[in-house]
Amino acid sequence: MSDSARALLHTRPRVVSLGLPIFAQDLTRLAVPVVHAEWRPPAAGDPRLLAALERLEQRREIIERANAEALARLVHGEPVLVDCRPAWEALGLPPRTVLHAGPPIEWPRMCEPMRAAIVGAIRYEGWAANDDAAAALIERGEVTLAPCHHWQAAGPMTGVITPSMPVFVVENRAHGNRAHATINEGLGKVLRFGANDESVLARLRWLAGEAGPLLGAGLRTSGGLELRPLMAQALHMGDEMHQRNLAASALLARALMPHVARVGQKHGAVARLAEFIAGNDQFFLNIAMAAGKAMADPAGGVAHSTLVTTMARNGTDFGIRVSGTGERWFTAPVLTPVGLYFPGFSAEDANPDMGDSAIVETIGLGGGAMAASPAVARFLGAGGMAEAVAATDETREICLGEHPHFRIATLDERGAPAGIDVRLVVETGIAPLINTGIAGRRAGTGQVGAGVVRAPLACFERALLALAES
């Protein structure tokens, strides 16, 4: 017996326990000092996934070069808010076309709030007089449905966009591409959460008839508002820009109003718009989404890159797209958020996760930037600063880098984790954490709460297998 082995018999054991916590718990009960380290086998020990990871490991150098390129495109985009125009004009959206959030999905598989928003939008456009007639148009194929993401757009929650709705236009000046999103309607009974009564359509008409044109004229006069510095600033002010957009909304309102006031002619219109913006702390969310899409799109199509370029949900499926596999979607059933509910609602009223807003997490904000936004951490476990920092630390484990422009003051200006890597998600089993609103699952209800949700791992596993085969 060696000396060091002998020594073990003469000292108290000091134990490091890996994996299942049950061993550590037993030792603790026996008063044996133990340090427990969480450990899981890579890819949960799944042989197919391990083989795929191994195959990608053999191309490590080429993948890392591709990822560096894709990440650089993602984080160095320069989104500028340049205009607000009807979707038919800005997107060239043809008549009788309805865009929706998430990956492609057929009408019969859509969840109730998405169907409600679509028939509401058809009534708003005047293509049908009532919901039944609207549904019939879809069933007869006389209205085309398509994902926002296929039309240079990102739509929150149901994500519905029709040709006459005004959309913000964001230009990525580093790459020349554009992305679009509707004007945020506010909270509660709104189309994006599946409400579709007359009050909802009246607001949409005001947005199209007065607010949109005024915003557009003001933005064109301004020469464009740079969004990246504004978003970086808002991240220093407690916004993670998915659940919380208060700072970004107030900064945008402040930057926008001089231009709007300059072009405003119709008596009262400027005041009404200013009031609408002042009353909506999430006003900026849609703009963050258009900025996110404008920044993420150029990162797509880099051969061999394992960087995630899209995460989107349609209330039925969660879908991701990956740089190296281009336009292809990898989907899995979507989960339901855990959260806090408005008075009168509970988890039973919650629709599964929905919306293109996870583009915010795709570019390095939202759930992964929680350390910048301790107020939002109340949706997580114990809440507070430690939980917020833990969420960001965890996200760093599945990201390719840290954002050079989006930095977190509470972490001494360390960059937010950016560039989700399919390989790291599958290897660690850490699914991206997404901050989100919660829609009522019954048509017409609207928003019922807000919370957090995980992306389903299966999307990433499917993408990994495809990448390994390619």
Added chain:
Amino acid sequence: MSDSARALLHTRPRVVSLGLPIFAQDLTRLAVPVVHAEWRPPAAGDPRLLAALERLEQRREIIERANAEALARLVHGEPVLVDCRPAWEALGLPPRTVLHAGPPIEWPRMCEPMRAAIVGAIRYEGWAANDDAAAALIERGEVTLAPCHHWQAAGPMTGVITPSMPVFVVENRAHGNRAHATINEGLGKVLRFGANDESVLARLRWLAGEAGPLLGAGLRTSGGLELRPLMAQALHMGDEMHQRNLAASALLARALMPHVARVGQKHGAVARLAEFIAGNDQFFLNIAMAAGKAMADPAGGVAHSTLVTTMARNGTDFGIRVSGTGERWFTAPVLTPVGLYFPGFSAEDANPDMGDSAIVETIGLGGGAMAASPAVARFLGAGGMAEAVAATDETREICLGEHPHFRIATLDERGAPAGIDVRLVVETGIAPLINTGIAGRRAGTGQVGAGVVRAPLACFERALLALAES
């Protein structure tokens, strides 16, 4: 020799060192484990101060009751921004009166930038055609000088207010009192930093002729904007509201513009005002000061209370007032801030500390709330989050309590330290830390930088002796 004493000879020494760090340093050099605890004798061992503290200790109960009352008045104020009107109207300020920052001071003892601001203001009012004639008016006693604090007002830096200047009106709805501050002019060459050329006076004329009346009309239409929730929100958004007012300024702009747009008639006036507000990240500072004064004034005049109700500087003296001693000032020579300078300026250009803006620290924000504002901590030592938290921790040692409304997200919603206690300042030797702008010491220069400064301990020592004698 006892067993425990004997044991000391057989184990390695473990040392706790109190007081001067030199002992700990020696032990560290000898590789002896040592924990150093900073410790200073109370009141630096000064027998007169120790006797005064002892005398107050004998009245402990009555003082604590008084302090609880004064602190409750301080922290539960409800400041509402209700109007903007010329000082002659809002304050009843008589003709040929000039208000200035800090404790009372005669013309010959004033620093250069304060004198420059005063002669500039006299030219602006048209009481004299040039600086010499303006100075002559003062020397002949034909212009009256008085502290803002004696006129229900608080003035930043030189703090100059003359009758035609518009002032914001803040009403404390919990107590019925009002307080006032001018409209923040922006950065650089501005009257409050001692610049007084034609560009400075032209801006003052625009503020009085167009911006002030428009702000006033908008605020009167609004029915008043509640400032306490707005300030609490801004504290959650990285503002400590002295050095940094970005969130509060943007939130205020957002809340204000609908009302301003509603009343705006003159073509372009709304746009000019919106642009002016959007261009000034410190726009809210003056409003925070008026709110601070509105909250602090009712805390004054509580017999036996040792709570500080005013901290103000005139560039020559630092003055404090204490609840239990009412209107009496306790002054000492003011210190010069340490800070960061605008390009082309250095510490040699800095004027000693100036302005009534330390009212922000008096109500529990500014330097003591640094943990809410890590970005501002770059003015302190190494900067960053740890330094920011340390500044707040230190301030807690000299405060009577924690603010029930102003809470810090990074400290898991713990209240900002509030209610500076003269006894605690003297006992610990910790002088309040103040975040501040830095004026050029030569007339006409304007702002040269920003930084931090300590209140001089001597003010607190004098106040303590007076409290002990009373």
